[in-house]
Amino acid sequence: MKRNSAAFWIAMALFLAAMFLMTQVVSNEYPFFAGYVILQFIVLAVSWSILGGYAGYVNFGTNAFFGVGIYTAVFLTKATGASLAVQIAVAASVGALLGLGVGLLTLRMQGIFFSIATIALSIVIETSVTNWRYVGGAAGIQLQRPPALDMFHSYLQMLFFVQAMLAVLAIATSRYIQRSWIGHGLQALRDDELAAECTGVPTLRLKLLACVVSGALMCAAGAPGAMYLQYADPSSAFNLNYSVTVLAMALIGGTAHWIGPVVGAIVLGVTQQLLAVTISSEVNVLVLGVMLVLFVVAAPEGILGLVRRVSGNRGEGRG
Amino acid sequence: MFSMDLLLNAVVTGVLVGCFYAAVSVGLSVSFGLLDVPHVAHPAFLVLASYGVFFLNDSYDIDPLLAGLMITPLLFVFGLVAYRVYYETFEKRGSDAGVRGIAFLFGIAFIIEVLIILQFGVDQRSVSASYIGKAWRIADMRIPVRLLVAFAVASGLTILLSLYLSKTFMGRAIRAVAQDQEALRLMGANPVKIKQWAFGIATAVLGIAGALLIIVSPVEPTLDRAYIGRTFCVVVMAGLGSITGTLIAAIILGVAESIVLSTLGASWAPAISFAMLLGVLAIRPQGLFGRRS
Numbered sequence: 001m002k003r004n005s006a007a008f009w010i011a012m013a014l015f016l017a018a019m020f021l022m023t024q025v026v027s028n029e030y031p032f033f034a035g036y037v038i039l040q041f042i043v044l045a046v047s048w049s050i051l052g053g054y055a056g057y058v059n060f061g062t063n064a065f066f067g068v069g070i071y072t073a074v075f076l077t078k079a080t081g082a083s084l085a086v087q088i089a090v091a092a093s094v095g096a097l098l099g100l101g102v103g104l105l106t107l108r109m110q111g112i113f114f115s116i117a118t119i120a121l122s123i124v125i126e127t128s129v130t131n132w133r134y135v136g137g138a139a140g141i142q143l144q145r146p147p148a149l150d151m152f153h154s155y156l157q158m159l160f161f162v163q164a165m166l167a168v169l170a171i172a173t174s175r176y177i178q179r180s181w182i183g184h185g186l187q188a189l190r191d192d193e194l195a196a197e198c199t200g201v202p203t204l205r206l207k208l209l210a211c212v213v214s215g216a217l218m219c220a221a222g223a224p225g226a227m228y229l230q231y232a233d234p235s236s237a238f239n240l241n242y243s244v245t246v247l248a249m250a251l252i253g254g255t256a257h258w259i260g261p262v263v264g265a266i267v268l269g270v271t272q273q274l275l276a277v278t279i280s281s282e283v284n285v286l287v288l289g290v291m292l293v294l295f296v297v298a299a300p301e302g303i304l305g306l307v308r309r310v311s312g313n314r315g316e317g318r319g
Numbered sequence: 320m321f322s323m324d325l326l327l328n329a330v331v332t333g334v335l336v337g338c339f340y341a342a343v344s345v346g347l348s349v350s351f352g353l354l355d356v357p358h359v360a361h362p363a364f365l366v367l368a369s370y371g372v373f374f375l376n377d378s379y380d381i382d383p384l385l386a387g388l389m390i391t392p393l394l395f396v397f398g399l400v401a402y403r404v405y406y407e408t409f410e411k412r413g414s415d416a417g418v419r420g421i422a423f424l425f426g427i428a429f430i431i432e433v434l435i436i437l438q439f440g441v442d443q444r445s446v447s448a449s450y451i452g453k454a455w456r457i458a459d460m461r462i463p464v465r466l467l468v469a470f471a472v473a474s475g476l477t478i479l480l481s482l483y484l485s486k487t488f489m490g491r492a493i494r495a496v497a498q499d500q501e502a503l504r505l506m507g508a509n510p511v512k513i514k515q516w517a518f519g520i521a522t523a524v525l526g527i528a529g530a531l532l533i534i535v536s537p538v539e540p541t542l543d544r545a546y547i548g549r550t551f552c553v554v555v556m557a558g559l560g561s562i563t564g565t566l567i568a569a570i571i572l573g574v575a576e577s578i579v580l581s582t583l584g585a586s587w588a589p590a591i592s593f594a595m596l597l598g599v600l601a602i603r604p605q606g607l608f609g610r611r612s
Contacts, residue, residue: 116551116600120597121593131586228607288429
């Protein structure tokens with residue numbers, strides 16, 4: 001266990017170092033433009049999986065959290081001109097509160113009722129933002145990027161590195177939860193909520209905790225998105241495509257282990273970036289949908305399950 | 320200020336639209352309410368049926384309602400197959416079917432959306448028929464004939480389905496399977512066959528419902544997203560599986576939407592059904608006329 005942990009942290013440090021080096025060496029903007037999106041989906045898929053994977057609560061409202069993250073940043077930029085770090089921190093707090101709200105509202109809902117409630121919430125929030133003139137309403141709002149920190153050549157590269165740090169934060173959090181009693185408790189309530197409750201697992205508190213952590217990370221992932229696009233409008237910030245994409249990434253990667261959503265986000269994210277360059281965005285969604293359906297039917301444990309089957313249980317118990 | 324006339328107008332329109340909402344929701348009331356299939360793809364099937372009607376109307380100039388009837392057998396078979404696939408891959412395997420079943424149907428909904436976009440484009444589509452575009456004037460009220468047609472057909476459809484479920488042998492079998500699947504098995508009936516048949520009916524109803532959808536307003540490929548809220552709101556508010564409840568809940572939703580539309584404006588309209596759905600889920604999850612699950 002100890003050696004595993006050391007290896008994990010060294011890998012994370014190396015990853016961040018590599019990302020930072022990339023911002024210093026590579027001058028072409030495109031890799032950062034595409035890489036940012038992939039990193040953003042890693043954060044979203046990993047945080048989705050904390051609630052959707054470990055606890056088995058299928059959240060269709062990823063777009064709500066993502067959009068609230070974007071609009072928190074928009075509001076702060078317009079109202080106070082706050083720095084990126086402040087935007088992300090505030091977005092995370094708002095996301096935690098929103099997660100708590102979702103958790104409290106859906107305390108006794110299970111299965112499809114929870115999923116439908118999260119879609120409903122996302123539409124209600126989207127409609128409210130659409131009717132909120134201050135942040136641009138339905139027409140959207142243009143944003144100006146402030147100058148980047150001195151060590152980065154461009155603001156985009158800084159956003160890229162920030163998103164990489166968020167990815168590390170999300171992965172570390174998810175890994176910690178999976179390996180601690182929290183994760184075991186969540187998995188118990190996923191398998192049989194009543195039985196878990198009866199054997200003394202504090203199911204309600206665990207569920208709330210998962211909602212809060214997952215929500216905070218998703219909103220944080222959305223916050224830099226405002227400056228990334230330099231533009232925000234409700235129908236793209238709250239697009240339901242985010243929900244299906246993130247759901248597909250987590251399930252295709254496999255939700256039994258923290259690495260699953262990371263793998264899924266990288267595989268699907270890279271595929272999407274390649275497809276977006278070559279074919280239309282509709283085909284992109286089609287490929288995503290077909291892959292989701294195929295995996296759910298034929299490989300319920302995702303890529304992770306396939307790898308385990310091939311390597312014959314060797315991966316079992318690694319953390 | 321908000322006048323009595325406006326209110327009356329809003330209520331009348333709301334009742335008409337509400338009956339239409341009942342027609343697009345009864346299928347879900349059977350598939351989700353009675354069979355417990357988390358059918359998030361129901362609205363996507365509905366929009367798909369609308370595009371089928373559009374195709375027949377546009378290419379062969381067939382009346383939309385007739386076109387809806389024509390695609391009904393196709394939809395029935397489609398429903399039979401869809402349930403079989405769903406049953407074999409999820410219900411039969413048992414554990415964890417919930418999460419993956421929901422994800423599966425969500426994925427199917429998106430696939431249907433994209434296929435419609437690839438085939439018909441993202442533009443709004445509408446049908447032509449003699450009764451579309453006209454209006455009746457009663458006192459100061461102006462009631463579009465298309466809404467009256469939708470109202471009449473929708474009420475007929477809902478009542479027919481309700482009679483089918485309560486009076487016929489197969490209908491009673493469907494309700495029995497919803498109540499106690501094991502008991503049915505013990506009596507020598509095959510619950511899976513009955514559920515498959517019921518799912519076929521639930522999908523077949525979408526032929527007429529889809530025709531009404533495109534008669535009432537133009538359709539676009541992503542219209543199913545708005546109807547996730549409306550159909551689930553109606554079915555959950557009604558109480559799972561209650562067809563009479565579906566009609567009443569749909570009228571409540573129709574009137575609520577219509578009043579908000581004429582007071583706060585169109586920009587708030589998309590949130591009404593979802594907000595009501597959230598409210599019902601939080602306060603009275605068993606709905607107005609619910610069977611407790």
